[in-house]
Amino acid sequence: MTKTIKLISPVDGAVYAERPVLTGPEARVAVARARTAQPAWAALPLAERIAKVQAGIAALNAMKDDIVLELAGQMGRPTRYGGEFGGVNERSAYMASIAETALAPMVAEDSDRFRREIRREPVGVVFVIAPWNYPFLTAVNTIVPALIAGNAVVLKHASQTLLAGDRLAQALHQGGVPEDVFQNVVLDHQTTEELIAERSFGFVNFTGSVKGGQAIERAASGTFTATGLELGGKDPGYVRADADLDAAVDSLMDGAMFNSGQCCCGIERIYVHESLYGAFVEKAVAWVKAQKLGNPYDAETTMGPMAHRRFAELVRGQIAEAVAQGAKSMIDPADFPADDGGAYLAPQILVDVTHDMRVMREESFGPVVGIMPVSGDDQAVALMNDCDYGLTASIWTSDAEAASEIGARLETGTVFMNRCDYLDPALCWTGCKDTGRGAALSNLGYLAVTRPKSYHLKKVTK
Structure with missing residues (x-):
């Protein structure tokens, strides 16, 4: 029997949505598709990747009326506030505007003898585990720079906001991001931790509880997978x-x-x-x-x-x-x-x-x-x-x-x-102590979803 996740609406206690959970083999196929699709996406000109991501955000805005109602049904936010579009648009636009500078090579020398520089390379497949409280705002913090930087993204949304993941996938695909480059998946905790432990991802971003962050760290232990963890707050x-x-x-x-x-x-x-x-x-x-x-x-x-x-x-x-x-x-x-x-x-x-x-x-x-x-x-x-x-x-x-x-x-x-x-969005979003570690937004947000690669090119033989 297929396992499902049920979203219980806090408005009336009824089942608001239900989605089948991917089995372990199905999840591994999804990751493999992302890994296969990522190089061609990264090979696109930066301006083209930016345009497709921005078109996806525009498509998300076109769904605003439906999304505002869905947010109320999923997690109880009053419709009078109009969703999260102000912040989504501000953050997405800013991260797009700084991409060229943030991802530009750091040139140490460009002479007739040497070109020495540090480039930023995408980490490959970025795994975003998003929370329910701001299901669009928190997700775009990593999704937007990760895609712009040339990564594929696998999104696992919270069970309380299943429809937010659906909407993000629908919008980005409409904008031109290939379906295998951005995938919304429904996973249970066990499969999530197994994928991380198998070094399936180049970077894992998690927003949630301290207990959840500890589980992510345990799963990533020994894999050398980079993690960004925004956990509790007081x-x-x-x-x-x-x-x-x-x-x-x-x-x-x-x-x-x-x-x-x-x-x-x-x-x-x-x-x-x-x-x-x-x-x-x-x-x-x-x-x-x-x-x-x-x-x-x-x-x-x-x-x-x-x-x-x-x-x-x-x-x-x-x-x-x-x-x-x-x-x-x-x-x-x-x-x-x-x-x-x-x-x-x-x-x-x-x-x-x-x-x-x-x-x-x-x-x-x-x-x-x-x-x-x-x-x-x-x-x-x-x-x-x-x-x-x-x-x-x-x-x-x-x-x-x-x-x-x-x-x-x-x-x-x-x-x-x-x-x-x-x-x-121009400042680094980060925390300390049990709030976690990592950096989102600002120029530093691009560093989290890329890795440095050094080039030492000697132009002469003597």
């Missing part, structure tokens, strides 16, 4: 005494609650200078109470369900445990009648929290944030660093020099001043 915000309070509240709370808190770089803990703490909490509570939890197809809904009931249960557990340890919840769940004890979860703000509580140390990935007062920069830095993760950190201040100095002391991948929950 991103902090710090509001200094000189911050614009209203701007800080609006952005940080949006960063904490957007997508029902299911953002890689969402804000999960906030530290506020004691002089602003009371006012910040008051305004933050009002901000949250103005949100509407409900059916994501309703145009008035600002927060939909979490992607799966079990994710909501984890957050409820963290909240209950924190309250039992002395934290105070500022939001009455009764104010959000759509909270059904299942995937629909009322947002929450916790005060009187400490770092002895899981909710301030372990990833929540849901609509809850703890807020603590701090005496100044030193205490804020110590608390922001008191975490196993390091993806982004947000500093709110009118002093750019102070933000830069504080940022230099933080164990994080990206430092923001007066903004949060954003990826700048």
